[in-house]
Amino acid sequence: MRRERAIFVDRDGVLNDLVYNEEEGRVLSxxxxxxxxxxxxxxxxxxTIRDDLGxxxxxxxxxxxxxxxxFTHAEFEKMNAKVRKELAKKGTSFDxxxxxxxxxSALIPKYRVDCECRKPKPGMLLRAAKxxxxxxxxxxFVGDALVDVKAGKRAGCKTVLVGHLTAMLSDVMEREGAxxxxxxxxxxEAPGLLLGIAAxxxxxxxxxxxxxxxxSRRGGPTQRAPQAPPFSRNRATSGKNxxxxxxxxxxxxxx
Numbered sequence: 313m314r315r316e317r318a319i320f321v322d323r324d325g326v327l328n329d330l331v332y333n334e335e336e337g338r339v340l341s342x343x344x345x346x347x348x349x350x351x352x353x354x355x356x357x358x359x360t361i362r363d364d365l366g367x368x369x370x371x372x373x374x375x376x377x378x379x380x381x382x383f384t385h386a387e388f389e390k391m392n393a394k395v396r397k398e399l400a401k402k403g404t405s406f407d408x409x410x411x412x413x414x415x416x417s418a419l420i421p422k423y424r425v426d427c428e429c430r431k432p433k434p435g436m437l438l439r440a441a442k443x444x445x446x447x448x449x450x451x452x453f454v455g456d457a458l459v460d461v462k463a464g465k466r467a468g469c470k471t472v473l474v475g476h477l478t479a480m481l482s483d484v485m486e487r488e489g490a491x492x493x494x495x496x497x498x499x500x501e502a503p504g505l506l507l508g509i510a511a512x513x514x515x516x517x518x519x520x521x522x523x524x525x526x527x528s529r530r531g532g533p534t535q536r537a538p539q540a541p542p543f544s545r546n547r548a549t550s551g552k553n554x555x556x557x558x559x560x561x562x563x564x565x566x567x
Contacts, residue, residue, distance in 0.1 A: 315447035316368050318407070319361050319502065320437060320464070323373040325456035326474055326499055327354050327395055341375075343383045345390035355402035360503045367506075368407040368444060372436045372453070372463075376415035379423035408444060410436040413567040429566035432462035436566060437469065443564075454502060458490040465490070472496060472505065495516040 319401070324330060324341035329349045332339045343350040363368050377383045383391075392409065397506035399405050412431070418424040429435035439450050453464030456474040464471035485491040496505055 313445065314527070315445050315450075317366070318368040318440070318444070318446045318451040319506075320369050320370050320372045320451065320453040320469065321499070322453075322455035322457070323395070324372055325349065326454060327371070330560050341377065342391065345388055345394045348391045348394055349501075350395055350398040351498070353498070355404060356398045357499050357502060358399055358406070359402050359404035361506070362404055362407075365503060365506055366453075368446065370440050370444065370446075371409040371411075372431070372440065373409075373411050374431050374459070375411045375413055376418065376423070378413050379383055379415045379418035379420050381419045408440060410546070410564045410566060412436060414566070424427055427566065432459040432466070432518060434463045434467035436564075437463060437467035439564070439566075441467070452506075454496075454499060458485065458488055461485075461490040461492045462488070464492075470494070472502065474498060508552065 321327060323498050327350060328342065329345050329351060330339045332338070333343075358369055362369050375388060378385050378388055392411075396405065401497065410429075412427065412429040412435075414423050414425045414427045414430050416424065416426065427433070428437065429439070437448070437453065440446060441451075448468040449470075451468045451469050451560075452472055453460055453467070454472040454474060455464070461471045461473055471492040472494045474496055477495055478495065494505055495510075496502060
């Protein structure tokens with residue numbers, strides 16, 4: 313069975329906006345469904361990546377808010393449901409969602425775990441790849457933090473950082489060994505990036521074929537191995553990814 317390609321996406325800062333927390337005096341992830349605002353371009357972008365480009369789209373996110381008692385588990389579910397509702401308006405959805413609830417300083421003891429799933433460790437990516445037949449080297453992790461880049465590299469994905477390059481960020485990337493393969497301003501740019509990469513790879517393949525000497529492969533003329541097209545509309549799905557009949561969503565909580 314042919315393995316699938318995926319776009320793994322972080323949630324906060326990629327799918328939805330961050331918020332200014334007055335008590336903390338800094339920008340943080342939202343603590344409630346009321347605060348959470350999905351970027352307006354996200355549903356159409358996800359639809360394009362899935363339906364037009366043929367990638368699976370899988371959320372991979374650290375969510376320690378429950379562990380820190382910043383919000384309840386019920387509020388966490390409401391936030392995720394709000395994101396899904398916005399996608400559904402455009403007739404699209406995620407293929408899967410993975411959330412790590414652990415944190416080394418968790419106030420709730422059962423979440424105070426040194427786990428393998430919390431980014432920058434690659435546990436959620438590796439689990440998703442196993443459960444959804446994902447070819448990691450052909451997949452991408454799109455995130456807005458260097459922990460996303462580190463997790464993606466450790467899992468063997470290509471990495472895409474959402475943000476803007478500065479001299480300070482460049483220095484930190486080099487020091488942390490977390491330089492992404494690509495950088496974009498927002499998820500809205502991801503389809504164009506993927507199409508551009510595909511075009512470059514196709515052009516490189518043609519150049520290799522054009523410059524290969526005749527008969528260079530044993531047994532006859534040089535031949536190209538059969539491959540699936542760079543972007544296919546045919547997506548292998550399973551009942552698990554389509555969601556249960558009762559309408560609830562089969563996300564995976566690592567915690």
